[in-house]
Amino acid sequence: xxxxxxxxxxxxxxxxxxxxxxxxxxxxxxxxxxxxxxxxxxxxxxxxxxxxxxxxxxxxxxxxxxxxxxxxxxxxxxxxxxxxxxxxxxxxxxxxxxxxxxxxxxxxxxxxxxxxxxxxxxxxxxxxxxxxxxxxxxxxxxxxxxxxxxxxxxxxxxxxxxxxxxxxxxxxxxxxxxxxxxxxxxxxxxxxxxxxxxxxxxxxxxxxxxxxxxxxxxxxxxxxxxxxxxxxxxxxxxxxxxxxxxxxxxxxxxxxxxxxxxxxxxxxxxxxxxxxxxxxxxxxxxxxxxxxxxxxxxxxxxxxxxxxxxxxxxxxxxxxxxxxxxxxxxxxxxxxxxxxxxxxxxxxxxxxxxxxxxxxxxxxxxxxxxxxxxxxxxxxxxxxxxxxxxxxxxxxxxxxxxxxxxxxxxxxxxxxxxxxxxxxxxxxxxxxxxxxxxxxxxxxxxxxxxxxxxxxxxxx
Amino acid sequence: xxxxxxxxxxxxxxxxxxxxxxxxxxxxxxxxxxxxxxxxxxxxxxxxxxxxxxxxxxxxxxxxxxxxxxxxxxxxxxxxxxxxxxxxxxxxxxxxxxxxxxxxxxxxxxxxxxxxxxxxxxxxxxxxxxxxxxxxxxxxxxxxxxxxxxxxxxxxxxxxxxxxxxxxxxxxxxxxxxxxxxxxxxxxxxxxxxxxxxxxxxxxxxxxxxxxxxxxxxxxxxxxxxxxxxxxxxxxxxxxxxxxxxxxxxxxxxxxxxxxxxxxxxxxxxxxxxxxxxxxxxxxxxxxxxxxxxxxxxxxxxxxxxxxxxxxxxxxxxxxxxxxxxxxxxxxxxxxxxxxxxxxxxxxxxxxxxxxxxxxxxxxxxxxxxxxxxxxxxx
Numbered sequence: 001x002x003x004x005x006x007x008x009x010x011x012x013x014x015x016x017x018x019x020x021x022x023x024x025x026x027x028x029x030x031x032x033x034x035x036x037x038x039x040x041x042x043x044x045x046x047x048x049x050x051x052x053x054x055x056x057x058x059x060x061x062x063x064x065x066x067x068x069x070x071x072x073x074x075x076x077x078x079x080x081x082x083x084x085x086x087x088x089x090x091x092x093x094x095x096x097x098x099x100x101x102x103x104x105x106x107x108x109x110x111x112x113x114x115x116x117x118x119x120x121x122x123x124x125x126x127x128x129x130x131x132x133x134x135x136x137x138x139x140x141x142x143x144x145x146x147x148x149x150x151x152x153x154x155x156x157x158x159x160x161x162x163x164x165x166x167x168x169x170x171x172x173x174x175x176x177x178x179x180x181x182x183x184x185x186x187x188x189x190x191x192x193x194x195x196x197x198x199x200x201x202x203x204x205x206x207x208x209x210x211x212x213x214x215x216x217x218x219x220x221x222x223x224x225x226x227x228x229x230x231x232x233x234x235x236x237x238x239x240x241x242x243x244x245x246x247x248x249x250x251x252x253x254x255x256x257x258x259x260x261x262x263x264x265x266x267x268x269x270x271x272x273x274x275x276x277x278x279x280x281x282x283x284x285x286x287x288x289x290x291x292x293x294x295x296x297x298x299x300x301x302x303x304x305x306x307x308x309x310x311x312x313x314x315x316x317x318x319x320x321x322x323x324x325x326x327x328x329x330x331x332x333x334x335x336x337x338x339x340x341x342x343x344x345x346x347x348x349x350x351x352x353x354x355x356x357x358x359x360x361x362x363x364x365x366x367x368x369x370x371x372x373x374x375x376x377x378x379x380x381x382x383x384x385x386x387x388x389x390x391x392x393x394x395x396x397x398x399x400x401x402x403x404x405x406x407x408x409x410x411x412x413x414x415x416x417x418x419x420x421x422x423x424x425x426x427x428x429x430x431x432x433x434x435x436x437x438x439x440x441x442x443x444x445x446x447x448x449x450x451x452x453x454x455x456x457x458x459x460x
Numbered sequence: 461x462x463x464x465x466x467x468x469x470x471x472x473x474x475x476x477x478x479x480x481x482x483x484x485x486x487x488x489x490x491x492x493x494x495x496x497x498x499x500x501x502x503x504x505x506x507x508x509x510x511x512x513x514x515x516x517x518x519x520x521x522x523x524x525x526x527x528x529x530x531x532x533x534x535x536x537x538x539x540x541x542x543x544x545x546x547x548x549x550x551x552x553x554x555x556x557x558x559x560x561x562x563x564x565x566x567x568x569x570x571x572x573x574x575x576x577x578x579x580x581x582x583x584x585x586x587x588x589x590x591x592x593x594x595x596x597x598x599x600x601x602x603x604x605x606x607x608x609x610x611x612x613x614x615x616x617x618x619x620x621x622x623x624x625x626x627x628x629x630x631x632x633x634x635x636x637x638x639x640x641x642x643x644x645x646x647x648x649x650x651x652x653x654x655x656x657x658x659x660x661x662x663x664x665x666x667x668x669x670x671x672x673x674x675x676x677x678x679x680x681x682x683x684x685x686x687x688x689x690x691x692x693x694x695x696x697x698x699x700x701x702x703x704x705x706x707x708x709x710x711x712x713x714x715x716x717x718x719x720x721x722x723x724x725x726x727x728x729x730x731x732x733x734x735x736x737x738x739x740x741x742x743x744x745x746x747x748x749x750x751x752x753x754x755x756x757x758x759x760x761x762x763x764x765x766x767x768x769x770x771x772x773x774x775x776x777x778x779x780x781x782x783x784x785x786x787x788x789x790x791x792x793x794x795x796x797x798x799x800x801x802x803x804x805x806x807x808x809x810x811x812x813x814x815x816x817x818x819x820x821x822x823x824x825x826x827x828x829x830x831x832x833x834x835x836x837x838x839x
Contacts, residue, residue, distance in 0.1 A: 204828040207768060208686035210500050211676030220497045268684060359825035361817045368717055375717035378705040385694075392820070417717070424817060426825035429769065432817070 026173070026316055029166035031286040033298045036103065036151030036165070038175060039110075041278040042138055043101025046113060049135075049271050050094040059086055061384070062127055063120075068382050070125035070391070070400050073447040080123045089116055100142060103152020110142035125397060126390040128348055131272040134182055137326075138279070141178060145171050150299045151289065165299030174319045175282055178326065180240030182276075185330045185351035187236030194341070194355070194460065195233065199225035200428040201357030202232075209266050219266075232354070235259055243283035256280050336450030339458035342427060342435075344394050345450040360392035360425040360435065366405050366417035377405050377419075393425050395436060395455045402442035419443040433459040498763040500685040503751065505673035506758020507692065508661075511747050512562050513669045514756070516658040519559060522552035523651040530614070530647040534640030537632035539625050545643070546618050550733055553611055554740045556654065560702070561744025564695045565668045566660030577653050580727070581612030590617060590631075590639045601645045609646045610653070611728075617643045619730035686828065692761065693819065693829040696745050700816035703741055707734075708809040711798040721802070723795035734794035738787045738808070745815070746780050765826045772822035779814045786811035 053059060063086040071078060080086050093116040099109035118136045121127055148154040150165040194200040203225040210216045218224050235255060242252035260273035281288070290298055333346025340347055341356055367374035379388045382404055391397040402419035410416050418441040424432040433456070436442070440454040529548035533541040556577065585608050594600075601609060617639060620628060632640045661669045671681040675688030682688040705715070711726045713719040726734045747753050751760030766773035786808040791801050798805050 201828070204768065204826070205686075207497055207764070208500065208689060208828045209684070210497070211685040268687065357825060357828055359821045359829075361820040363813070366717065371718065373718035375719065376705070376709050376714045378709070378715060380701070380705070385698075414717075424821050426821040429825060431771065432821040432825075 023313075023316070026170040027168050030169045030172055031290075031301060032146070032149040032165045032167045033151065033289040033293075034282055034284060034286045035145075035147050035167060035172060035175065036149065036298065037289045038279060038282040039103060039106060039142060039147040040101045040151055041281070042135075042142060043097045043099070043109070043113070045271065045275050045278060046097035046117065046135065046139070047094050047101065050090050050097065052271065054087075054090060059090055061386070062086075062124065066124070066384050066387060068387075068404050069123055070387070070397050072122060072125055073396075073449070075122055078119065078122045080120075086120065089120055092116055093120070100139075103148045103154050106148030106152055106154050107143050107146075110139050110147070114139035114143050124387075125400075126387045129272075130182070130351060130353055131275055133349055134178075135275070137178060138175070141175060141322075145174065147171075151293070151297060152299075155299050165301065168316075170316055170319050172282070172286060174323065176240075176244065177323055179276075179279055179282065180244070181326055181330075182351050183236045183240045186353050187233050187238075188330075189350070189352035189355055190229070190233035190236060192341075192355075194428050195229050198428070199229045201354070202229050204357050204429055205267065212265065232259075240283075243280060246285075249283060253280065253283070332450070338451070338455065339460055342458035342460065343450075343452060343455045344396070345448075345452060345455075357428050358393035358425055359432075360389075360423060361432075362388075362392040362398060362401075362421055362423040364398075364402060364405060364419055364421045366409060366419050368415055369418050370415055382408070392423065393435070395452055396447070398423060398436060399442045399445050399447070399452075402445075406443035417443070427459060430459050497767045498759055500689055500764055501673075501675065501677060502759045503761055503764055504675050504685065504688045504692070506751050507748060507761065508669040508673045510751060510756045510758035511753045512559075512672075513658075513662045514753055515555070515558050515562075515744070515747070516654070516661050519552070519555040520651070520654050520658045522548070522555040523647075523654040526552040526614075527644065527647040527651045530618075530640070530644040533632060534637055534644045537629050537637065537640060539629060542618070542625060542629055542632065546731070549611070549614060549618055550731065550736070553615075553728065553731075553733055554736055556611065557737045557740035558744035558747065559657075560741045561699045561748050562692065562695050563699065564691045565672070566657045577610045577650060577657075579606040579610055579612055581610075581616045582607040583616050583730075586613050586616040590642050591635070593635075596638065596641050596645055598645055598648060601642075601649045609649055611650065614643060614646050614650065615728060615731050617646065619732075621730055621732070689761075689764075689827055690829045692748060693824055693827060696748060697816060697819045697824070699741055699745055700812060700819055703738060703812045704809060704816055707738060707741075708805065708812065711794065712802065712805055712809065713798075714806075714809070721798045723798050726794045726798065729795050732793035732795070735787060735790050735792045738794075738812075739784060742780060742784050742787065742812070742815075745819075749776065749780070761827075765823055769822060769826040772818065772826045776815070776818045776823055779811070779818050783808070783811040783815045 063080040064084075069079060081089060093113055096109045096113035096116060100106060100113055114136060117132075117139055121129075121132045121136065146167050149167055155165070190196070195202075199222065203222055206219045206225050206228070209219045212219050239252055239256060239259075242248040243256070245252075257277055260277050263269060264273035287301070290301070295301070330350035330352075333340040333350055336343070336345040338345065340352070362379060364377045364379065365374050366377055379391065379401065382401070383391060391401050398421050402421060405419045406416050420438055420440065421436050421442055422438045423435040425435045426432040435456060437454040437456060442454065445454060526545070526548040529541070529545040533545040560578075582605075585605070589604070589608060604613075607613070623631075632643075661667055664670070666680070668681070671679045672688055672691070673679075675682035676685040679688070682691070707727055709715050711722055713721045716722075723729070727737050728734050749761050751758040751762070762773050762777075765776070786804070790797050790804045790808055794805070
């Protein structure tokens with residue numbers, strides 16, 4: 001035993017030394033300029049998104065027209081403000097985002113923008129988008145991280161800054177991690193048979209892009225779909241690492257720009273490509289904005305000598321906790337039985353993108369349990385066409401709609417009906433299959449976070 | 461040093477990507493047998509020029525004929541002129557109902573269909589207006605509610621199952637021919653609305669038909685072919701959905717518990733044209749899907765569906781045939797069938813539902829027009 005002690009000690013010491021070095025690197029100051037640019041771009045993109053959404057009538061369509069909303073489980077009390085209230089919310093969001101962009105009370109502005117943006121998108125599950133979720137997370141990070149130390153009006157107030165445009169390196173790492181995770185898990189999600197072996201759903205979508213300049217005719221060939229599926233998966237899986245490495249960064253960013261410009265043209269995905277093109281600039285050297293902007297705007301360069309270690313390690317520990325949570329949350333679907341592309345249990349908030357082409361038709365029937373008399377329910381009487389489309393393929397929304405129907409009957413003084421659904425869905429070009437058990441009273445089913453027993457087996 | 465390496469890396473990557481692209485293109489080109497998938501741009505262009513614009517053209521022509529027939533009825537009420545006006549109404553009505561299958565664009569944007577052309581009439585209000593003494597003119601008609609004009613309002617004036625033709629003619633002769641004046645003014649208003657839709661679809665330089673035809677190729681309305689195809693397919697689904705949920709389920713009382721027939725909710729109740737209305741919409745769906753109208757034929761949407769899913773194409777064709785057969789099997793008029801012969805109506809309802817299901821699942825899935833990447837991952 002006496003001889004064993006020295007042999008086990010070096011690895012422990014080595015690990016401890018490695019951790020110490022890592023901590024020192026994490027705490028070492030880096031130029032805050034790129035994070036200042038990141039903050040500016042994030043705020044500016046949110047402003048642009050608000051203006052675009054407003055101008056296109058999106059606020060009216062999402063909050064004023066619908067009479068019913070699909071709440072997230074546990075957030076049933078989150079509802080849009082009545083009347084023109086959501087316009088006020090969006091106006092305040094634009095102001096907060098503009099303030100964030102300018103670096104004026106950066107953290108407070110980010111906190112307000114985060115709260116308003118998240119609130120607006122938490123009102124109705126139908127409106128879930130991966131990049132909305134990403135924007136919420138980044139605004140949340142901006143609310144707690146010191147992103148106002150460069151390129152910020154905050155710098156003009158000596159009381160709110162130490163005068164040095166620097167941040168601990170872990171702050172930069174955390175932001176890069178959050179963005180890189182989107183790509184990486186996007187790639188992980190593509191490592192499945194439909195994407196790799198059947199080039200689905202890209203084959204379907206590319207067929208609809210014969211009008212693409214020059215390449216249109218080629219895109220309609222199956223071979224193009226296969227090539228793009230594999231290249232897309234490889235891109236997603238590798239690009240965060242390639243952006244992180246100095247030697248490959250520029251080329252990787254060129255790929256990012258090309259990839260998103262092409263997907264923007266192919267799929268009409270709104271702000272998402274431009275968000276990613278802008279925000280991945282944070283992977284470049286922390287001082288990159290100084291090449292283009294005067295020092296008086298950015299702030300003084302970071303001091304060459306490392307700072308003394310701060311007295312508290314809590315911020316770093318919290319950052320690690322945040323990262324761990326966001327590594328684990330997208331993996332939760334693996335805890336649930338069934339095919340995630342079919343059941344969609346754990347599909348949201350997992351960065352699965354471009355994996356599903358679902359077309360569904362849902363017919364719901366309300367039956368008086370006492371008399372057995374039944375009636376057909378027209379979804380359009382409750383929901384907007386967009387909500388109907390979303391509901392028709394997503395089991396949790398079908399259940400929620402069944403409850404809406406039952407609640408509505410009770411409100412009208414009728415007995416609470418059994419509500420069943422006959423839903424057929426075509427997944428990634430397959431023959432339509434029944435999605436839910438048509439004999440189950442969905443209005444009586446509780447919300448579940450996975451393993452939904454009334455969802456029928458996947459046709460895959 | 462690092463800058464030099466960076467540039468070299470960029471060149472390397474660019475070369476590799478270029479080589480990869482060229483290689484892939486060459487390999488792909490070598491493998492092609494010369495048969496390309498149908499050009500969706502041409503499908504949309506043909507749909508506009510072969511089906512939609514001519515259909516609105518026919519609706520406009522028939523609306524003019526209806527206006528002329530009501531003028532003749534106004535000027536000389538008789539069994540012949542009343543019969544001619546009714547026949548003109550039926551023809552114009554059938555022509556218009558075909559266009560329900562492509563209810564997007566001007567007819568929707570201008571709020572003409574739901575608002576003026578094709579709203580269920582309030583019989584009492586129309587009869588009050590016909591019996592009033594206030595002067596009638598085109599401006600007054602234009603200010604009327606949608607439930608007093610359009611096809612519905614005119615139907616009330618021309619048809620009455622509770623009165624025989626002689627009684628009807630007397631009504632047109634009474635009170636200085638006011639009923640005839642009202643009918644002709646409503647027909648004039650209707651013709652103007654139909655012409656407005658036709659004009660929006662067909663009038664150069666930036667007609668809606670042209671915008672659809674140029675989807676993804678310079679269209680200001682549709683930045684991609686996909687958006688154009690989406691609009692077309694969603695309109696087809698919506699047309700089938702309205703047939704099921706509104707035109708059949710409501711009169712059958714299937715939306716009520718317990719089910720109680722509601723014959724007053726059939727479409728075109730006084731003319732008993734309800735079954736013809738249903739058939740016209742199904743015809744419209746088929747015209748759009750097959751890209752064919754009369755003897756004219758273009759590159760059909762069906763080819764794009766069949767290219768991706770022959771099964772979906774076959775199924776929709778057979779579902780459409782079955783639906784039409786089922787609707788024809790309804791013993792007319794629909795208002796009595798929903799009460800006395802419910803089973804054929806229920807079967808027609810089920811058959812049309814299969815059409816809608818096939819459109820919403822197999823056809824939309826094959827064309828990629830469903831909720832997909834564009835909605836769940838972008839804005």
